[in-house]
Amino acid sequence: MxxxxxxxxxxxxxxxxxxxxxxxxxxxxxxxxxxxxxxxxxxxxxxxxxxxxxxxxxxxxxxxxxxxxxxxxxxxxxxxxxxxxxxxxxxxxxxKADNALDEVVVTGTLKAVNRLESPVPVEVYKPTFFKKNPTANIFEALQNVNGVRPQLNCNVCNTGDIHINGLEGPYTLVLIDGMPIVSGLSTVYGLSGIPNSLLERIEVVKGPASSLYGSEAVGGLINIITKNPKSAPVFAADAFSTSWGEANLDLGFKANLGKVASLLTGVNYFNYSNPIDNNHDNFTDVTLQDRISVFQKLNFNRKNNKLFSMAGRFFYEDRWGGEMQWEKKYRGGSEVYGESIYTKRYEILGSYELPITEKMLFTFSYTDHDQNSVYGNIPYLAQQKIGFGQLTWDKKMSRHDFLFGTALRYQFYNDNTPATPKADKSWIPSLFAQDEIRLSEKHNLLLGMRYDYNNRHGNIFTPRLAHKWKINEKAIFRFNAGTGFRVVNLFTEEHAALTGSRKVEVLEDLQPERSYNANVNFLKKFYTNDGDYIGLETTAWYTYFTNSIIPDYDTDPNKIIYKNLDGHSVTQGVSINLDAVFQNGLKIILGATYMDVAKTENGMKTRQMLTEKFTGTWAISYRLKKLYLDIDYTGNVYGPMRLPTLGDSDPRKDYSPTWSIQNIQFTFNKIKNFEFYAGIKNLLNWTPNKGNPFIIARANDPFDQNVQYNPDGSVMVTPNNPYALTFDPGYVYGPNQGIRSFFGLRYTLK
Structure with missing residues (x-):
């Protein structure tokens, strides 16, 4: 045994x-x-x-x-x-961090939730995405986000705005840490001054969000989330230069102020001082710029671990464009044409979680924007101040997840134009409530309502509804519906009048635009046994506008006419995003959007100006591990869009061609803490002047000294002016900067 x-x-x-x-x-x-x-x-x-x-x-x-x-x-x-x-x-x-799907987002519901759990579809983009095509500011970086297009509005000063799903810039709300401090003057002049160095992530919501964010969030919103000092690297530096002579430097460092707080400082400096005229019209192809931005953020350590953070930013820019021989001594004169813009801006924002048992958060911001500009011999001097405060109460009860809030926005605006006989001051108090109801394990319903009072337009209500069906762990279906509104800020729309001969004409007392939107979203994830991942997301939307305020460039080539549309306008379309990660080192991000943006007035449907039928974006990356080399191929393609010509005799094309900007980058990262990168931007060397006799009308006579007029005010055909045109730099839809190489270096100490 x-x-x-x-x-x-x-x-x-x-x-x-x-x-x-x-x-x-x-x-x-x-x-x-x-x-x-x-x-x-x-x-x-x-x-x-x-x-x-x-x-x-x-x-x-x-x-x-x-x-x-x-x-x-x-x-x-x-x-x-x-x-x-x-x-x-x-x-x-x-x-690696899951940049695509498992992000914690706050923009859709004003609550920090996993992106997959949010009833509102939110797209998230982190710095790793934007590093695939390095740019000097966030405005340019957005060119590779599907359905989002940075739109230049002036060939000379290169100011711009951001279009979402074909809707113009005034319909897009840009936030910094949830604060609506980018509007009015900063929408036109300040977007290019937001450096990538302060970026933690960008959250994008497409479609009306006025029930949470109020006016301007009609077409969608972009929330720029800044870095948390606790998770930021100890020191980071990123510098690059291009063959055109552009130079950009980002610096960031953090420090602990004892046990009291942690401090994050970011500095961005950009300089371009090399006038180039490749299309030979005697005008600078790209605006010259000298810009600095300083950002600081403090996170205070509280015994109860509740949030208290403060941030501030100072931004100054000196930019000019115009005739190649322009110097500062010609500023504001009629001898040599130049557009010179001095921008000075302060921003303060903060968040404070109340020291009570209930989860209540007070957020606040204040901005002071000073503008000193001249467009040829036309001065434009303006000041804008925006104050904002918001208190929210996050309360969970059984199956209900409530959010109650109140907000107050103050805006001061004044300029030297006849359109502003006295300073404009407005207060907009708001109340909003939201309830996310857990109907079952797989179904969530969100109901929301916002009330705003505007001293010019009275009471405004904006409801919303959203439903999320979690089919399984790999598939989610969302339905959203709601309304939006936009209180008119005519300065944003009339900026085009400052840079050319068109005059602004407002035919009536403009009423707020209203929108009614519905969209469906479907997300599907695929995994293979080898660890490969493919994510597919598609969205279809329909938005109906009443009281639309669409600039009329067609009735009179010498005017931009504004009135509430006697009819309606519609934007509708479908978009698809694909995100794939393979274990062999290949990563693919593809996006495509098809849209129809049109207005109907007096029974006639016409396509809106500067809206493309389709867009496509891509970012294809491959890692050669043995060589410590990353290859990034990025780009976009845009379909034809109707352009603002100066009448039937204007020889410039009425529609843009299908056009594409493509880039390639090589990044070497063998040395610890260092990255060396180099590449080529605009591989196809595409510029808007291709196929056009000229881009800027009457570039040889920018002060219209040789333009003659008929008795009815129309431009006369003369031997010197065979097309009967006036000076016009507003025919612009894409960047006028050709192929160029770049080289850069990153250093990160964690």
Whole structure:
């Protein structure tokens, strides 16, 4: 009997000793990642990493397996392994943040929720996305976001706005940390002054969001979330230059102020002082700029761990464009044409969570914007001050997740134009409420309502409804419906009149625009056994506008006419986004949007100005691990859009061609903490002047000194003016900057 027991013991010992094991370490961006889940797919074997990020799986029968590593907020990784008798394998994993799907977002509902759990579809873009095509500011960086188009509005001064799904800039609300401080003057002059160095992520909501954010959030909104000092690197530097002579420098560093607070400082400097005239019209192809932006953010450490942060930014820019021989001594005169713009801007914003049991948050901001500009011999001097305060109460009760809030916005605006005989001061108090109801495990319903009072337009109500159906862990269906409104800020629309000969004519007392929107969104995720991932998201939308205020360039080529549309306008379309990550180092982000933006007046439907039928964007990346080299190929394509010509005799094309901007970049990252990158922008060397006799009308006579007029006020045809035109730099729809190379260096100390 003893011999039998001994034989069984020896046999069992042999069996156990023949078992296999797998061990290793899991990290994230080089730092140990505790509590990561480690499993063998389709088995009951698994574990979690310890505080040092290490794991050890033992007693694994021989065979072929897929080892899967996962952690909330990071992309899963899988590896195929083959285990024989008494095999011990070691595998280390470095997880990457899931930039596409598992982000925590706040823009859709004013609550911090996982993007997959939000009933409102929110697109998230992190700095890694924008590094694929480095730019000097966020305005330019948005060119590779599907359905979003940075639109230049002037060939000379290069000011611009942001279009979402074909709607012009005034319909897009741009926020910084949820604060509506980018509007009016800053929408026209300040967008290019937001540096990438302060960026934590950008959240994009397409479609009306007025029930939470009020006026201007009619077409959609862009929320620029700034970095948290606690998670920012100790020091970071990013510098690049282009063959056109552009130079950009981003610096960032953080410091701990004892136990009281942590401080983040960011500095951006951009300079372009190399006049270029490749299209030979004697005008600068790109505006010359000298710009500095300084940003500071303080996060205070409170005993109760409640939020208290303050941030401030100072921005100054000196930009000019015009005739190649222009100098500052000609500023404001009629001898040489130039558009010179001095912009000075202060911003303060903060968040304070009240020291009470209930979750109540007070957010506030104040901006002071001073504009000193001349357009030829026309001065434009303006000041704008915006104050904003908002208090929200986040309350959960049973199946209900409530949000109650009140906000107050003050705006001061004054300029030296006849359109502003006295300073404009307005107050807009608001109340809003939202309830997200958990109907079941798979169904959530969101109901919301906002009330605003405007001293010129009275009471304004904006309701919303959203439904999320979580079909399973890999598929989500969303339906959203609601209304939006926009209180007119005519300065934003009439800026085009400052840079040419067109005069603004307002035919009536303009009433707020109203919109009614519905959209459906479907998200599907696919995973393979090899660890590859494909995400597919598609959205269809329909928005109906009443009281539309659409600038009329057609009735009179010498005027921009404004009135409430006697009819309606509609924007509708469908978009699709594809995000794929493969274990072989290939990453693909593709986007496509088809849209129809039109107005109907007196029974006649016409396509709106500067709205493309379709757009496409892409970012294709491939990593050559052995060479420590990343290759990024990015680009966009835009369909034809109707352009503002100066009448039937204008030889410039009425519609733009289909056009594309494409870029390639190579990044070398073998040296610790350093990245060297270089590439080519605008590979196709495309510019708007191709196929056109000229872009700027009457560039040889910018003060219209040789223009003659008929008795009815129309321009007369003369030998010197065969097309009967006046000076007009407003025929612009894309950047007038051709092919160029760039080289840059990044250093990050974590």
């Amino acid at each position: 003893k011999n039998l027991i001994l034989i069984l013991f020896l046999f069992l010992s042999f069996i156990l000793s023949a078992q296999n094991s797998v061990k290793g370490k899991v990290s994230a961006e080089g730092a140990p990642l505790p509590y990561a889940t480690v499993v063998l797919v389709k088995t009951q074997l698994g574990t979690v990493t310890d505080s040092l990020g290490t794991y050890n799986l033992t007693n694994i029968p021989k065979g072929e397996y897929h080892l899967k590593i996962s952690h909330t907020g990071f992309k899963n990784q899988q590896r195929k392994i083959i285990l024989n008798d008494t095999t011990t394998l070691a595998f280390d994993f470095d997880l």
